[in-house]
Amino acid sequence: MKNKLYQSLFLGITSAIAASASYALITPRNVEIQASVSSLATPSIYEETANFLGHTAELEQPIRPRKIDHVIQSGENLSSIFPLYGLDNNTLDKITKANEIGARFADLAVDKILKIELDKEYNLESLVYKKDLVHTLIASKNGDAFDVRMDSKELEETETLAQGTITSSLSNDGQKAGLSPSIINKLADKIFAWDIDFNKDLQVDDKFTVIYEQSIVDGQRFDTGEVLAAEFIISGKSYSAVRYKDKEGNVEYYSPQGKNIRKIRKTFLRSPIEFARVSSHFNLRRKHPILNRIRAHRGVDYAARSGTPIQTVGDGKIVFRGRKGGYGNVVIVQHDDKKYKSLYAHMSKFNGKFKIGSKVKQGDVVGYVGKSGLATGPHLHYEFLVSGTHKNPLTVKLPRTEPKKNKAFIARFKAQTQPYLNRLNESSTDTAEIKAEALFDKQVKKL
Ligand SMILES: [Zn+2]
Numbered sequence: 001m002k003n004k005l006y007q008s009l010f011l012g013i014t015s016a017i018a019a020s021a022s023y024a025l026i027t028p029r030n031v032e033i034q035a036s037v038s039s040l041a042t043p044s045i046y047e048e049t050a051n052f053l054g055h056t057a058e059l060e061q062p063i064r065p066r067k068i069d070h071v072i073q074s075g076e077n078l079s080s081i082f083p084l085y086g087l088d089n090n091t092l093d094k095i096t097k098a099n100e101i102g103a104r105f106a107d108l109a110v111d112k113i114l115k116i117e118l119d120k121e122y123n124l125e126s127l128v129y130k131k132d133l134v135h136t137l138i139a140s141k142n143g144d145a146f147d148v149r150m151d152s153k154e155l156e157e158t159e160t161l162a163q164g165t166i167t168s169s170l171s172n173d174g175q176k177a178g179l180s181p182s183i184i185n186k187l188a189d190k191i192f193a194w195d196i197d198f199n200k201d202l203q204v205d206d207k208f209t210v211i212y213e214q215s216i217v218d219g220q221r222f223d224t225g226e227v228l229a230a231e232f233i234i235s236g237k238s239y240s241a242v243r244y245k246d247k248e249g250n251v252e253y254y255s256p257q258g259k260n261i262r263k264i265r266k267t268f269l270r271s272p273i274e275f276a277r278v279s280s281h282f283n284l285r286r287k288h289p290i291l292n293r294i295r296a297h298r299g300v301d302y303a304a305r306s307g308t309p310i311q312t313v314g315d316g317k318i319v320f321r322g323r324k325g326g327y328g329n330v331v332i333v334q335h336d337d338k339k340y341k342s343l344y345a346h347m348s349k350f351n352g353k354f355k356i357g358s359k360v361k362q363g364d365v366v367g368y369v370g371k372s373g374l375a376t377g378p379h380l381h382y383e384f385l386v387s388g389t390h391k392n393p394l395t396v397k398l399p400r401t402e403p404k405k406n407k408a409f410i411a412r413f414k415a416q417t418q419p420y421l422n423r424l425n426e427s428s429t430d431t432a433e434i435k436a437e438a439l440f441d442k443q444v445k446k447l
Helices: 002-019 028-040 043-059 078-085 089-096 101-106 170-176 181-191 261-266 407-427 429-446
Strands: 067-071 113-118 124-130 135-142 145-152 156-165 207-217 220-234 237-245 251-254 277-280 300-303 309-311 316-323 329-335 340-350 365-369 379-386 389-391
Touching: 067 078, 078 089, 078 113, 089 101, 089 145, 101 135, 101 145, 156 170, 156 407, 170 181, 170 207, 181 207, 181 220, 207 407, 220 407, 237 407, 251 261, 316 340, 329 365
Parallel strands: none
Antiparallel strands: 067 113, 113 124, 124 135, 135 145, 156 207, 207 220, 220 237, 237 251, 277 300, 300 379, 309 365, 316 329, 329 340, 340 365, 340 379, 379 389
């Protein structure tokens, strides 16, 4: 709305200039704008503006405006804008090369305003570009050169609590509760990625509470920072996380009991391929698609294009790498905790970097999807073994390694996180009731 206003004002000025022909600074762009004015703008507004400006022009001399609010159009930059106002490359260089900040004038956003002020000789006096609520780029003439600086307004950091109930999705209900998309992404992709499958687990009436950083400038929300603490109540079960900065300055999310969530979930990845579709589930009584008889399917198949990288799900050592009958090209990783093994079959090729006995880190590519062995098409056949027994990789309870905790850690952790955890707990009586109910259910089950 605001931009429209500026634009029509600017268009008005342009046409006023054109009307007082003697001084029109006509460039192809102006001509184009004029054409669009006559076809788009309602005559009344157009004429009123033109008349008003034209009238002023009659009283004084027909003049070019010295104060211009230029609305930045797509594809524009200073070197295309300057000639529109009779400014030369020399002036441009003086600004963009004045200092490190000068170069930031290269980064102009469409629809924002560039304020151009000219002196009596129509040389540039100052250039002001408000990048956002906080930052303003300013170039002002100082003798033969320009002083270029970035003004920054002071931000007020606040902590905000948002709360909501799921009616459709985290994305919708989160935004309704005032959460920014960036905060919602952090919750879903980073903090709770391993514990909650937001597409599958989230149900209507589930609840969330989020405490997050929020910077305010001139009373307006400017930017959201980090999530400080959050809780989801999913089907009565509570999942909480709190941000904690350790002595070395590492920032991670912890459970209220002081477990590092990332380290917990890092032991094993749930899937060796990112964003792949499961084409065949773990099934001990499956009819084999090629052999056409009941044969246990002791793993999960992921449909993926030939050549898709396959990652080892956890740290360990390659104990097998070669051909294995119907499995084709296979890699088996023995994980650090010797209880666990993972197997990847039907590969088109191996990663040449690793041999039998090579150490691998979680996420290392051990090979590529193919259809070697007995396979109808390219896919990954993935198996996960616990103490020698095949388990369903999609549902197996994965081990959680806990970081070492000492008294100093506990004291520091409590001091830093308790205020947020208290706020989470106190924030909602609903939540407290649900917790009490869940606890009650548990106790009843025990009896
Ligand atoms: Zn399979």
